Amino acid sequence: MEILKVENLTKIYGKGLAEVKALDNVTFSVNKGEFLAIVGASGSGKSTLLHLIGGVDRPTSGKVFINGKDIYQYNDDELAVFRRREIGLIYQFYNLIPILNVEENIVLPLKLDGKDVEQDKLDELLKILGLENRKSHLPNELSGGQQQRTSIGRALITNPAIILADEPTGNLDSKSSDEIVDLLKKSNKQYNQTIIMITHNLEIAKSADRIIRIEDGKLCENN
């Protein structure tokens, strides 16, 4: 079933002479359980696309449907709640809260929602992430790979409709990179988690089920 549908999505930055068309009429869809990779050169618009799918930014024109809902009908608050429950965001620069430890960072979306944390589910997740021994550490006490894994945990904890990963391995060495990609694949297979990942690294992209290419804000041929 279709979990994501992007329709004529356009994003323009700036005005007049300084106008930049980051996305130009992009249309595509993703099914539940798919692992999609979006590749493209720097400045091609991939991050923009990801942000728009995640409801982090607003498009100039076009629509984004997630689970059949047109997310840009929501106001800011509704969008925030939507993001909290349906989207898991993973960034290149881990973006953890520096004053919360691993465990607290992971459960943060749940807490924002006022939901209780099921401790056994959490423990299981920590195990999968390989962070059981690190769960009380603060981000500045973790390696890059560990921080990124925490990010992934945060993205997974709410069982979101889609996980969006923006260059998740961009900041890591090759070993850590492999670990991360494996983790993503695992959650994709085990939990039927839909994942859209951006990367400029074709090798990593090959781990995905499907690859889309973006160039100058436009989609190219599917692989």
Added chain:
Amino acid sequence: MRKQLKSNIEMEMSLKNFKLNKKRTISTIIGIILSVSLICAVATMATSFQETLIQNAINETGYYHLKIDNVPSVEKEQIEQIKNVSKVQELSEIGYGKLDGCQNESKPYVHLYSMSEEVFNNLKFDLLEGNFPQNNEEILVSKHIKTNGGVNLQIGDTIALDIGQRTISENEILNQFNPYIENEEQISNPKKYNFKIVGIIERPEYSFENYGDPGYTIISTNIKNDLSNLYITLDNPHKYKETIPEILGANDFSDVRNSNTESFIFEEYSLNKELLRWEEFEASDSTVAMLYSVIGVVLFIIIFTSVFCIRNSFAISTTEKIHMYGMLASIGATKKQIKKIVILEAMILGIIGIPLGILAGLFADFVLLKIVNLLLGDFLFANLDGIVFKTSILPILTSAFLGFLTIYLSAISSARKASKVSPIEQLRGNNDIKIKAKKLKTPKIIEKVFKTGGVLAYKNLKRSKKKYRTTVISITVSIFIFITMNAFITNAFDLTGNYYKDYDYNMVLYNGVENLSQEQLNKIFQLNNIKEKYLLYDAEQYSLTITDLSKINTIDERNYGENKEVFGYMMQIVALDDNSFKKYAKEIGAKYDEIKEKGILYDEITNWDEETGNAKKSRRYNYEENDTITGLYGEKEIKVQVGAVTADEPYGLEGTYSGGGYLIFNKDYYKDLTFKLSQININSNNAEKLQEEIENLKLNISINNMEANVKEEKAMILVIKIFLYGFIAVITLIGVTNIFNTITSNMELRQKEFAMLKSIGMTKKEFNRMINLETLFYGTKSLIYGIILGLIGTYAMYEAFAVKIDAGVYIPIKPIILSIIFVFILIFIIMRYSISKINKQNIIETIRKENV
């Protein structure tokens, strides 16, 4: 079993936020403590002053609000029943009796009272020696029976007295407000008393024994009397306007105030006005009104500065965490949740800071008052050791309320800012600089003098003006307050300092010197401790009336009678002794030999411009040197010659004012008029001792020891200066914490930038140059604004005070220089501190680190 974790995520985040930047948190709390403590200190100062004035009044007169004389004893109970009456004390005025051997012709009696020991203590009589009488055969006598009346009564002596009422011809009874009428009054219905003297009291203060009372107070106990004087104290003094009329049987208080006693039950009453005034602390009382307005202004300045600084602290704190707020937004925190986090954080800071601030304020007040009392307690109040420290619930609540209000208002704008952060901006991470797209031209000179570092600094400042705005404003405000307050202090003390600074002497003998024989005068002059003396004489007929309109420069409209005839100006005629005259002539630049047989004209007058309220000095007459003045002296018309004209006051006449001017002669050389001695002005090197020695000569003259006055005045000025400068210091301190916050945060936020500059090869020297230029730039900017505002403030102060005194505009050079030095030192220190921290960091780590 599932473990459930209840979440209050906002509270958790707020609490954890403190760990993020401990120094910033502490610095903000310090700012809050300073502000709240200042508010609390000022408010407590007000309650302390009020309490002090109340205590002072009580110690002087005893604790009562209303006194009623000659009341039948039965009435006492009735009055006690009235609501709001706390206590009714009674004493009896028994009567007057001749004091044998008394040398004071206008005070020949003793004035006998009877009261209980409790009442004696409550009315604050001062028992110097001995004990309170145990029965109605024992008596206390006042000290001044000996020193003023010349009758030496000791403890243990017995004295027989005929006590009765003072009456005059038709049996009209006289009281203490009627002076002694020799040969006409007598003592009626005298009763014989025999007393043993058991104690000596200080002369009672004037509200008990009036200055003109012809009898010395003596006190016994338990003497039966039909009538009593009642001293009534109220429970709630604030309700005195209702209770006192009720007691007196008046319709309302205005009748009481205006003594419309027709319908009153009791007619002989007096209010303890001093005490009521201070207990009531009504805004309609001019002193209180002045105090309230001063406090109002001070509180306004404090709150204004505090809100500004605390708000800035929060803004900085929010800016540092903007990355985090953006991230929270991106994972789904709503605007409301983010706002809540910021506000909760502020509230927690408040809960820590405000109580500490209140305690600090109370403590500071306490210590300050102790110090002030230690240094100056003797001079401040006649009846107290110093200022009383008192606080009540009102200042504390006010401080807490204002504190919370300040914090809440400060936090709201930061909360809004944090919640508005769009997650996308944070992800891009460059929203701190609002870059203007247009090309920024850097003046060539900057590049030449300051090289690359300078260019970067310049562009930085031009492009991120907002960041420096708060620093600039903060410094500007501090400087403005500093300079303006200085002007205030100088002007205020010109006003008071003016009074005594021109005096060449510190003691004046008057009131009776005209009766001294030459022998007595010599006795005085022979005393030690007289450095110099100036004798001032009055002409026998006192003045010369000038009616020649052509000689009069300035005419006061008020002097015109109904028929538009000029009343004429009375030129006072005085003389100085030869030595003094010589000195005076020299001072005014006149030739002594030429003018010693002529008069010196001093005719400076002050005119008040009705419209502007300004004071202007001018001359009354247009007589010049060598002119002849014609005028009416007594009944005759006489002519006198003007030897010199001056605007300098002669000795002994400083501070006095004559609308018709003075003509000063040399007593030893000018023989056409007769003079009598009116004042002896003495410059003493030990005024206190000299006063004692003169008093021992028993010459029946009045002595004004100005040194005591000057000391008191100087003490008062010192105290006020301490308070004002202390106030400025704290306000400046608040500003300093703010400046510290702003600058350090600016430095910290740009760590990455600095590291990057270093990594591409900028030398330490160039780096420092860049920082120096930034400092120079906004330091200068703030100084210029601050100094300009300060000059405006100074002028405003001058205008405000010019009504009373035209001391000339004062250019605050010293404060300006001090400000400049202070500001630059401060900024350099802070920047150096920040830079040294940055320099310590590893370049690469900083660049790679994203949780800055």
